Amino acid sequence: DTGVSQDPRHKITKRGQNVTFRCDPISEHNRLYWYRQTLGQGPEFLTYFQNEAQLEKSRLLSDRFSAERPKGSFSTLEIQRTEQGDSAMYLCASSLNRDRATGELFFGEGSRLTVL
Amino acid sequence: AQTVTQSQPEMSVQEAETVTLSCTYDTSESNYYLFWYKQPPSRQMILVIRQEAYKQQNATENRFSVNFQKAAKSFSLKISDSQLGDTAMYFCAFFGQGGKLIFGQGTELSVKP
Numbered sequence: 001d002t003g004v005s006q007d008p009r010h011k012i013t014k015r016g017q018n019v020t021f022r023c024d025p026i027s028e029h030n031r032l033y034w035y036r037q038t039l040g041q042g043p044e045f046l047t048y049f050q051n052e053a054q055l056e057k058s059r060l061l062s063d064r065f066s067a068e069r070p071k072g073s074f075s076t077l078e079i080q081r082t083e084q085g086d087s088a089m090y091l092c093a094s095s096l097n098r099d100r101a102t103g104e105l106f107f108g109e110g111s112r113l114t115v116l
Numbered sequence: 117a118q119t120v121t122q123s124q125p126e127m128s129v130q131e132a133e134t135v136t137l138s139c140t141y142d143t144s145e146s147n148y149y150l151f152w153y154k155q156p157p158s159r160q161m162i163l164v165i166r167q168e169a170y171k172q173q174n175a176t177e178n179r180f181s182v183n184f185q186k187a188a189k190s191f192s193l194k195i196s197d198s199q200l201g202d203t204a205m206y207f208c209a210f211f212g213q214g215g216k217l218i219f220g221q222g223t224e225l226s227v228k229p
Contacts, residue, residue, distance in 0.1 A: 004160075040222070041221060042207050042220050043207070048215065056214070091161070093161075093217075102166075103149045103211025104151075105163075107160045
């Protein structure tokens with residue numbers, strides 16, 4: 001088990017460009033979460049999936065953000081027409097939800113986005 | 117909506133001493149989980165300790181223990197015998213019926229030799 005992996009680890013882009021991040025969760029985990037973290041702050045929830053179903057999307061997430069989890073395995077987070085305010089660390093986490101979710105999330109190392 | 121508040125942005129402690137990090141939260145739910153997560157510099161976040169709200173006994177994990185006061189909605193973390201490797205950001209987090217972790221702002225802990 002290699003844990004949660006995220007790619008790329010760091011992305012530098014120009015304002016207005018589109019970027020996509022990928023997350024590979026721990027293989028047997030059925031829940032997958034995306035968070036955004038800015039320097040010195042706690043992670044902010046963006047969205048989460050149970051298998052392939054997107055169960056909740058934060059109001060913080062504008063229409064420029066979209067996330068998918070085809071076949072309930074890896075997930076992608078796409079940001080269209082990036083803005084400087086999108087610069088942040090994007091964290092992915094996964095968990096195993098059996099009878100009930102317990103909140104024990106396993107995090108990846110994050111994908112840092114810098115928008116110039 | 118649930119909120120989590122950590123009122124100590126930064127703390128420092130001498131190696132081998134004890135430090136307590138504070139956390140308060142707000143919720144109308146009765147069944148939930150509380151967590152402390154650790155985020156070392158440039159490394160991934162890892163779970164330190166978990167408390168289930170229906171359990172009155174405070175959770176402990178080796179040098180880490182919590183003081184859970186449900187009525188006061190308080191959840192502090194005590195680190196005993198602090199080690200240099202404990203230097204990190206510590207986040208208090210709430211997990212309830214919404215199915216997602218809600219984090220506090222974090223406390224940056226520095227352990228000094």
